[in-house]
Amino acid sequence: MAGNRLALITGASAGIGAEFARQYAAKGWDVALTARRLDRLDGLAREIEEKYKVSAMTISQDLARDGAADTILHELKEAGRHVDALVNNAGYGLPGTFFNTSWKEQADFIRVLYTVPIELTHKLLPGMAERDFGRIINVASLAGYAPGSSGHTLYASVKAGLIKFSESVHAEAETAGHDIHCTALCPGFTWTEFHDVNGTREMTNESPEWMWMEAAPVVKAGLEGVARGQPVVVPGMVNKGVATLTRILPEPVGRAIMKKQGKRFRKVD
Structure with a gap:
């Protein structure tokens, strides 16, 4: 196992992150799993080691804390490992509007979903360049194409x-x-705990089933895309269609649609 490549996956305790861990392990990669819930990580690590016969390392860390990225990288260095693939998956939704949330909530959100992924990427790139191999997957969203x-x-x-x-x-x-x-x-919409955590499960359940995907094909598309060298991957035909529409619709039309439909899956109170 010491000769295997290593994938570092943030937000690995459930959903898309856990599925990335399983699919990397199925390919014979060792995995380093980080999230806040150590019990969930340890359970997943045991499952992976038993099923795939690879090494699974767990690191409990809250990415909203200062120095979280350095702590993760220090633990990997102490274990004598370097990162061959980075999956920046940790994330959550912050319900409410900019008016009724605190700055700390917003600052933590920016740090977990944006600053830390960029920091980890920046700090791991030199080693990847030195070894002339690296794979980085940033879990973004179809929302990145849509109007605010x-x-x-x-x-x-x-x-x-x-x-x-x-x-x-x-x-x-x-x-x-x-x-x-x-x-x-x-x-796009993916069957995970994401909507339960941010309190929008009841709202999103009103969306038609054909809009939803399971985590496994989403992750598979990401792994295949990064292997091919695709800078952006939109999994699923429905999501591809939505992404295309956001590019060709006049901006006022797109904003009007979002204004009308956004309340179906955005919690503002």
């Missing part, structure tokens, strides 16, 4: 930022001639 909505104010802007960031890192690595691929994975 009332409620969950920074979600779309952060995800749009991750898309542009991933495109730029990928272009820089390609220009430098490195075997480093950076991909923004942009899922």
Whole structure:
């Protein structure tokens, strides 16, 4: 197992993050799993080691805390491991509007979903370049293509930022001639705990089933896309159609649609 490549996955305790861990392990990769819930991580690690016969390391860390990224990387260094693939998956929704949430809530949100993914990428890229191999997947969202909505104010802007960031890192690595691929994975509605945690499950359950995907095909699309060197991956035909529509619709029309439909899946109180 010591000779296996290692994938570091944030937000690995459930949902898309846990599925990334399983699919990387199925490919023979060792995995380093980080999230806040150590009990969930340890359970997943045991499952992975028993089923796939690879090494699974767990690191309990709250990415909203100062120094979280350095702590994770220090623990990996102490274990004598370097990162070959980074999956920036940790995230959540922050219900409410910009008016009725505190700055600390917003600042923590920006840190977990945007600052730390960029920090981890920046600190791991030199080693990837030195070894001439690296795979980075930033879990963005279809929301990054859509107009902003009332409620969950920074979600779309952060995800749009991750898309542009991933495109730029990928272009820089390609220009430098490195075997480093950076991909923004942009899922739409996915069956995970995400909507339970942010209190929108009842609202999103009103959406038709054909709009939803399971985590497994979402992750599979991300892994295949980063292997091919795609800077952006939108999984599923429905999501691809929505992403295309956001590009061709006149902006006032797009905003009007979001204003009308946003309240179906955005909690503003």
